[in-house]
Amino acid sequence: QSALTQEASVSGTVGQKVTLSCVGNSNNIGSQAVGWYQQISHGGPQTVMLGNSLPSGIPDRFSGSKSGTTASLTISGLQPEDEAVYYCSTWDHSLSTHVFGGGTKLTVL
Amino acid sequence: EVQLVESGGVLVQPGGSLRLSCAASGFMFSSYRMNWVRQAQGKGLEWVSYIGIGSSPIYYSESAKGRFTISRDNAKNSVFLQMNSLRAEDTAVYYCARDSGKSGIFDFWGQGTLVTVSS
Numbered sequence: 093q094s095a096l097t098q099e100a101s102v103s104g105t106v107g108q109k110v111t112l113s114c115v116g117n118s119n120n121i122g123s124q125a126v127g128w129y130q131q132i133s134h135g136g137p138q139t140v141m142l143g144n145s146l147p148s149g150i151p152d153r154f155s156g157s158k159s160g161t162t163a164s165l166t167i168s169g170l171q172p173e174d175e176a177v178y179y180c181s182t183w184d185h186s187l188s189t190h191v192f193g194g195g196t197k198l199t200v201l
Numbered sequence: 202e203v204q205l206v207e208s209g210g211v212l213v214q215p216g217g218s219l220r221l222s223c224a225a226s227g228f229m230f231s232s233y234r235m236n237w238v239r240q241a242q243g244k245g246l247e248w249v250s251y252i253g254i255g256s257s258p259i260y261y262s263e264s265a266k267g268r269f270t271i272s273r274d275n276a277k278n279s280v281f282l283q284m285n286s287l288r289a290e291d292t293a294v295y296y297c298a299r300d301s302g303k304s305g306i307f308d309f310w311g312q313g314t315l316v317t318v319s320s
Binding site for chain 1: 236238245246247248251260262263294296298301303304305306307308309310311312313
């Protein structure tokens with residue numbers, strides 16, 4: 093069982109806005125920035141969000157936010173190439189370990 | 202351009218040892234904390250270990266503690282993972298990941314190296 097909880101699957105149509113969530117607690121998401129990583133089938137992870145900052149080269153249809161112990165990744169104007177598994181992660185200062193969510197499979201219909 | 206290139210993944214028998222390497226380029230390696238993350242086939246990402254800038258602090262996941270050792274050589278722009286007493290459940294792709302400096306979240310990843318533990 094993952095320390096951070098994500099939806100198992102989310103789907104949307106091209107052009108739609110979708111939001112993926114990542115739920116933690118006060119020792120991790122509640123007090124730390126959250127990273128979001130995209131993994132397209134059989135490929136390595138790529139960082140798509142660093143807290144609420146967009147890494148270089150990532151389209152600005154990706155945005156990140158956080159409220160309390162829940163972080164969110166929003167994709168506005170969904171594109172076919174956004175179909176992937178998305179993972180969230182952060183540092184847990186109580187456990188002194190890095191923690192991941194179980195991943196959300198995003199399907200673009 | 203930031204590049205992280207892992208190597209050292211092979212087929213090894215249960216109980217065996219292996220040393221993974223990650224060669225970094227395109228940035229000032231000595232100024233960044235580094236991590237190892239693994240992924241078993243069909244499973245999610247699992248953090249394994251972290252090493253600070255001057256090789257301190259060092260942290261391990263519970264599954265790695267006592268069996269794996271992370272180290273770095275800033276002169277060679279490399280980070281290593283020595284894995285001992287390997288088990289079948291250590292079979293995974295191992296990724297090297299750079300710490301962004303923000304709460305330990307990762308900004309760059311390598312392409313991974315496959316470790317298979319099997320008799």
